[in-house]
Amino acid sequence: MIPVEDALQRILAGLQPLDAEDVSLDAALGRVLAQDVAARVTQPPKPVSAMDGYAVKAADVASVPASLTVIGSAPAGRGFLGLLESGQAVRIFTGAPLPDGADSIVIQEDTEAAGDRVTVKEAPALGNYVRAAGLDFKQGDIGLTAGTLLTARDIGLAAAMNHPWLRVMRRPRIAILATGDEIVRPGDPIGRDQIVSSNALALAAYVRGAGGEPVVLGIAPDDMAGLKRMLAGARGTDLLVTTGGASVGDHDLIQTVLGETGKLDFWKIAMRPGKPLMFGTVGDTPVLGLPGNPVSSMVCALLFLGPAMQKLLGRKAEAPATRPARLGRDLKPNDRRQDYLRATLTEDAEGLPVATPFGKQDSSQFSLLTQAQCLLVRPPHDAARREGDIVRIIPFIDRYF
Known part of the structure; x- marks a missing residue:
């Protein structure tokens, strides 16, 4: 068995x-x-007013009250074209360009208007309520960098920088193949010795949430010919993910197929759940073989498939981040495998998370995974732990997991 960290590095x-x-x-x-985004324009392109009021020369209103002649107006999108001389003012509105000759804005609350005259009652500081040209960004400034996962805010910035199109990484096409005569799709007739398959649909949802395009191939039977026939559906995809068939039983055929038509890099990881995980290739397609147990499959997706997709997307690929938490109950010593325990989260009086593992951790109990808020990570040979000890957890912060 190889360590979790080594397995991840070999996959990446x-x-x-x-x-x-x-x-x-x-x-x-x-x-x-896929590439940096530089501003095509300067924003704002010229000095503009930040408030409704009057554009003035600050020197004209250093002593108040001061009476000025209003020579025009400047609504947003249509600036005043003349030159502001001493003793003059221009009625101006938020977002309108500052008239030539003006250097400050007096807000309308600090004025009294009568006909073509305005009296300034409060003296503004030089540059008052003026947004300088390029205050937000200048032409050529890098606003977004390659590798950014685009949010609504990023879309808004790209639009403001005058980009109608963006260069992005292609979505990874992830083929998903469940294996085993014992499983059927949800809604199909269930035989006497069969169960409903959840892995493929759960993994497809995970792939879609993580920025990929799932290609669900169906359920492969436990025979070599049928398995090879369904594996052919993965041609042209960027990664094939299988569930089940990665152990050592007589009906676990994925390893055999890899040996005949591709290459097996490794299998068996020193972790729980998820020991029978493997990685290799079928033809030119990388293959990540996940365990058949539902919890094992999803835990391995979080630890290995997620970083693998980040690598395909050109982003920084690394293991899920951990954070400290207090232990909510005593734990016995750990063996040579790294444990990932499903746990609930509460908060202590100091605001530190408290992780309480479920008493049962069987890898077939999918219901406990949906009730959990984190995985508690126990290193190999971890000593016995007491309630209140500091441990490491992986919080379920991704909305799609």
């Missing part, structure tokens, strides 16, 4: 970032930028 070493493509701005949410 077998993958390369995908190509890029152009998408319209309204289709870019959740995509990963």
